[in-house]
Amino acid sequence: xxxxxxxxxxxxxxxxxxxxxxxxxxxxxxxxxxxxxxxxxxxxxxxxxxxxxxxxxxxxxxxxxxxxxxxxxxxxxxxxxxxxxxxxxxxxxxxxxxxxxxxxxxxxxxxxxxxxxxxxxxxxxxxxxxxxxxxxxxxxxxxxxxxxxxxxxxxxxxxxxxxxxxxxxxxxxxxxxxxxxxxxxxxxxxxxxxxxxxxxxxxxxxxxxxxxxxxxxxxxxxxxxxxxxxxxxxxxx
Numbered sequence: 001x002x003x004x005x006x007x008x009x010x011x012x013x014x015x016x017x018x019x020x021x022x023x024x025x026x027x028x029x030x031x032x033x034x035x036x037x038x039x040x041x042x043x044x045x046x047x048x049x050x051x052x053x054x055x056x057x058x059x060x061x062x063x064x065x066x067x068x069x070x071x072x073x074x075x076x077x078x079x080x081x082x083x084x085x086x087x088x089x090x091x092x093x094x095x096x097x098x099x100x101x102x103x104x105x106x107x108x109x110x111x112x113x114x115x116x117x118x119x120x121x122x123x124x125x126x127x128x129x130x131x132x133x134x135x136x137x138x139x140x141x142x143x144x145x146x147x148x149x150x151x152x153x154x155x156x157x158x159x160x161x162x163x164x165x166x167x168x169x170x171x172x173x174x175x176x177x178x179x180x181x182x183x184x185x186x187x188x189x190x191x192x193x194x195x196x197x198x199x200x201x202x203x204x205x206x207x208x209x210x211x212x213x214x215x216x217x218x219x220x221x222x223x224x225x226x227x228x229x230x231x232x233x234x235x236x237x
Contacts (some may be wrong), residue, residue, distance in 0.1 A: 008074045013034055056079065170201075
């Protein structure tokens with residue numbers, strides 16, 4: 001009886017690489033400095049495959065697989081940057097821009113926005129789809145932070161950071177489709193919720209949906225890279 005090896009050998013963009021059993025394609029690609037765009041993925045958080053920007057092509061399959069949740073298999077031949085994939089990624093970003101109101105010039109995260117950066121990298125200069133011009137509320141009830149649902153892309157990073165890192169389970173998702181909203185508690189105002197005021201949700205937000213009031217009109221960087229460190233320290237304890 002054959003025993004499955006713990007080491008897998010595969011090819012990514014014509015480069016032969018090795019991986020550990022159970023690793024995702026995204027993990028292996030980044031270990032080998034092969035870029036794959038993502039929005040919902042963040043090191044230190046579980047993956048949900050929500051944004052679909054990390055789709056890759058697998059030789060012998062017509063399906064595009066999300067690299068953040070697809071695990072490696074022996075002998076896979078993977079392409080991460082083809083015209084088909086670039087077209088899909090541009091379409092996804094255009095739909096995100098059209099669904100809500102992402103006006104970079106007046107956004108507090110202008111210059112520090114992952115959505116904006118990816119659009120620039122993929123050469124998006126205009127949106128081919130009609131804008132919905134949705135008018136979502138802006139929750140300013142919190143003493144330190146603001147939630148602007150018009151900037152939200154439903155990546156659910158805030159939900160996962162609050163649950164998996166802080167353990168507070170304040171954030172969640174309400175509704176379906178275009179009416180989907182990120183909410184605190186049972187749709188309570190953020191300032192009246194059970195929020196612990198830690199700010200982890202703000203730091204992991206890739207757009208201007210969650211931001212610090214004290215940094216409005218000033219440089220507004222975010223530091224999501226602290227999550228793997230926090231998880232490492234927790235495991236050490």
